[in-house]
Amino acid sequence: MPQSPPTISPTFRLATQIEAILYLKGQPLSLDAIADCAGCDRETAEDALIELMDDYAHRDSALEVVEMPSGYSLQLRSSFQNLIQNLVPAELGxxxxxxxxxxxxxxxxxxxxxxxxxxxxxxxxxxxxxxxxxxxxxxxxxxxxxxxxxxxxxxxxxxxxxxxxxxxxxxxxxxxxxxxxxx
Missing domain, CATH: 1.10.10.10 (Winged helix-like DNA-binding domain superfamily/Winged helix DNA-binding domain)
Incomplete structure (x- = not known):
């Protein structure tokens, strides 16, 4: 029996919920996967994702939401990549x-x-x-x-x-x- 997506508090806007989903998943997600996790339809998820990407584009943040071939991802801006080598040891599988x-x-x-x-x-x-x-x-x-x-x-x-x-x-x-x- 398929599980229904967990309910997220309605006090948070959908863009914020998608931000949390991208952060917690830690890997690129397709728009359909984001919609499934957020418990909404694809079009609504896409609108909220665009809103989230716009938020990140206009805020002074080390993070950004980017579209990749494998989906959307919340990641460190490329201008901060030099910090990874100095501060964070590589993740090992x-x-x-x-x-x-x-x-x-x-x-x-x-x-x-x-x-x-x-x-x-x-x-x-x-x-x-x-x-x-x-x-x-x-x-x-x-x-x-x-x-x-x-x-x-x-x-x-x-x-x-x-x-x-x-x-x-x-x-x-x-x-x-x-x-x-x-x-």
Missing amino acids: TGALRTLAAIALKNPLLQTELIELRGSSAYQQVQELVELGLVRKRRQAEGRSFWLEVTEKFHQYFEVDELSLILAQSPKHNGTAAITEEE
Whole structure:
């Protein structure tokens, strides 16, 4: 049975409700999806969206509502993009986080072992982690694979000084050797 959209307080104008929807979804939404979430028809949602875009165009704000090929999105204005690199570490997807966790737990780890553990998508995830400075790749002395290890930036970003000490104190694991045997 399809769920009806949640009711939003009628004291807020529709443009404000759509602003909240775009913020909470955190990804581009089609006009139909916006209308469904707002509980109104497509034309009414489009009028409110135009009103919201006009509001943002005339206010001194770091945010803007933009139309993209995949829908409408509430995002940081491009003039503030430089702040992202300085203030906000890159968001990592679930796959990249799991890959990073595997590398951190087995630190160092051969890339071939990682691919066996995580699948071929790990190649791209490793590249992303290297570009972000969270993982370092170094060629294996003998063989064609790479050693993967977390960097100082990883320790700073996740506020982890010594991962092996944390794991040794964990009731589930008795040192890092147990982790190697589990997987």
